[in-house]
Amino acid sequence: MPIQLSKRRECGGTWVVDVDLGRSPTGEELTTVAQRYGGRCRQFQQLIWLDFPSGRITASLRLSRLTIRLEDKTLEAAIIAELQQLVEANGPACAVDL
Amino acid sequence: MFEHLYIDRPRKLVAFFSEPVIFHCHHYNLFLQQTIEDPDWIDGVSILQTSAQEIFYSLLANAFKRLGLQTAAERLATAAHIFSFLGFGRLNFEVTEEGGEVELTHSHYAEGWLGKYGEQVNRTKPIDHLAVGYVAAALDATFAALGTYVAEETSCVAVTRQDHCIIQVTKAAVPRSLTPSPQMGKLIDQPVPFPKGDTSVDYEAVNEALWGLPLEGDTNGQIRAFNVLLTRMPANYYNRIQYRFLDELQKVDPQLLEVGQALIRESGHVCVFYTFGNIMESLEWETVVGPMLNTDTDWIHGGYAVASSLGWGRWQALEVVSNESCRVAIDGNYEANYFLASYPPAAQPACYFAQGAVPAMMNIVYNGHIERKPVLDEAFYNRLFQRGGVFQGVEVKAREKGDPWCEFYAQRL
Structure with a gap:
């Protein structure tokens, strides 16, 4: 299933990308993405920040949505492609609540 | 710098080098500044710049003392670091004890203004009154005492739409008598035990x-963060500009x-x-x-x-x-x-x-x-x-x- 992307002009004039993965990501997945692209992953309870030299991705372990605020558009495209692959490879994180 | 933030949990206040600091976004910052800047019958720009000089002098003088900073280079580097930490942009000081020039990039006020109004309006006057006061305060606290320096923004991104602003700073012909911050102010002794409202919000x-x-x-x-451009502002900057604004209006006409x-x-x-x-x-x-x-x-x-x-x-x-x-x-x-x-x-x-x-x-x-x-x-x-x-x-x-x-x-x- 393709991930859903929407561009949004944020306060202060910055363009950001909201990504809907169709399911909430795991901490492990987000750490892997950060490490692969030279970023740093920090967790604050359910909130996750992936920090890169050109900006931040804000994610949540509760939500399928994450927000990309990166000035480096090449990096942004690479990470979006990575997220797409991740969703295709792993499918729904939890299909059934037991 | 996080180690210098003190959270007073019972009072839900945050202090940074003895100054209360609070979050607000650029919409509020710009609206409040414009409110004070606009009326012709008072000197709103002076209220904004002088208040910034007074409040940030207190913050920076405390920071330099607590961090044990002795040299001008250390102090100016710390002043620039604190400015960025608080979300106001980046300052590059090219100054001596006599004054000099300061470059401001990614100004919170200028970029915030351009993001909010830049497509509809052309601005003709500089906007970085807080940064002007901050620069004067930084030199006051580095070399002398409160009120020794005066600063002026000679080029502003909100006007020129180029990549940086310039602030010139010199020694005042006569030092001004300014009022330092009351710091944490009159605090409550004990928090009042309010009844918990009917809510599931903790x-x-x-x-x-x-x-x-x-x-x-x-x-x-x-x-x-939170979809906005934030600053961690000394609360007393807001307090001083709003109450001084009202004081000045009353002097002109109580009505x-x-x-x-x-x-x-x-x-x-x-x-x-x-x-x-x-x-x-x-x-x-x-x-x-x-x-x-x-x-x-x-x-x-x-x-x-x-x-x-x-x-x-x-x-x-x-x-x-x-x-x-x-x-x-x-x-x-x-x-x-x-x-x-x-x-x-x-x-x-x-x-x-x-x-x-x-x-x-x-x-x-x-x-x-x-x-x-x-x-x-x-x-x-x-x-x-x-x-x-x-x-x-x-x-x-x-x-x-x-x-x-x-x-x-x-x-x-």
């Missing part, structure tokens, strides 16, 4: 989650005072509309507060749980009647703390920002239907507040005039 859990976020300026010296008070209330309204509107649409809100929201009245409680995490003091909704009214207590509001340390007891309630903020929270939830994630722009703001049925508020108890805490009541007109 204020303390929200406080802890948000206090745990390391919100600091990025490599550009900007704080982007202008009410107009000024209404404008400060409106700044509170603008703040909650944009700052809280954006917060309530953010991923951070959905993650931290979202799981606690079961009813519409919980959105109001959630808003105050966040407000009390921003360094504003103990804001708590005592009672929320869905779509009708709310009663909100503030124990140790940052406005009252400053007022009581700077003025004799007030004859009338004087927490003007909060007077605007409390009804605005009802407006954003019950008129703005923020849960539907509307686009928060000026057109929406005007549509929302220029029609009937808006919430209006009144400060029914005022610590600044002798009550034990401040209390506000908002209802539909």
Whole structure:
């Protein structure tokens, strides 16, 4: 299933990308993405920040949505492609609540 | 710099080198500045620049002392670091004891203004009054004493649309007698044990989650969080500019005072509309507060749980009647703390920002239907507040005039 992307002009004039993965990501997945692209992953309870030299991705372990605020558009495209692959490879994180 | 932030949990205040610091976004910063800058009959620019010099001098002098900084290079580097940490942009000092030039990039005010108005309006006057005061304060604290230096912005990105602003700083011909910050002001002795409102929102859990976020300026010296451009501002800068603005208006014509008070209330309204509107649409809100929201009245409680995490003091909704009214207590509001340390007891309630903020929270939830994630722009703001049925508020108890805490009541007109 393709991930859903929407561009949004944020306060202060910055363009950001909201990504809907169709399911909430795991901490492990987000750490892997950060490490692969030279970023740093920090967790604050359910909130996750992936920090890169050109900006931040804000994610949540509760939500399928994450927000990309990166000035480096090449990096942004690479990470979006990575997220797409991740969703295709792993499918729904939890299909059934037991 | 995080190690120098002190969270006073019982009072829900945050101190940074003995100055209370609070979060606000660029919408509020720009609106309040414009309110003070616009009237021709007072020198609003001087109020803004001088207040910044006074308040930041206190902060920087304390920082230099506490960090044991002796050399000018160390002090100026720290001043630049603190400026970025607080979210105002980046400063590059090329100065000696005689003065010099300072380059400002990614200015919070200039870039915030361009983002908000840049497509519709051309600006002809510089906008970085806070940075001008900050630069003068940095040299005062580095080389001399408060009031020794004067600064001026000679090139501003909001006007030139180039990549940096320039601030020139020199020694004043005659040192000015300026008033330092009252720092934490008149604090409450003991927090009042308010009854817990009828809500599933856990204020303390929200406080802890948000206090745990390391919100600091990025490599550009900007704080982007909750969908907005934030600053961690010394509360006394806001306090000093708003009360000094009112003092100046009263000197010109006592009848202008009410107009000024209404404008400060409106700044509170603008703040909650944009700052809280954006917060309530953010991923951070959905993650931290979202799981606690079961009813519409919980959105109001959630808003105050966040407000009390921003360094504003103990804001708590005592009672929320869905779509009708709310009663909100503030124990140790940052406005009252400053007022009581700077003025004799007030004859009338004087927490003007909060007077605007409390009804605005009802407006954003019950008129703005923020849960539907509307686009928060000026057109929406005007549509929302220029029609009937808006919430209006009144400060029914005022610590600044002798009550034990401040209390506000908002209802539909």
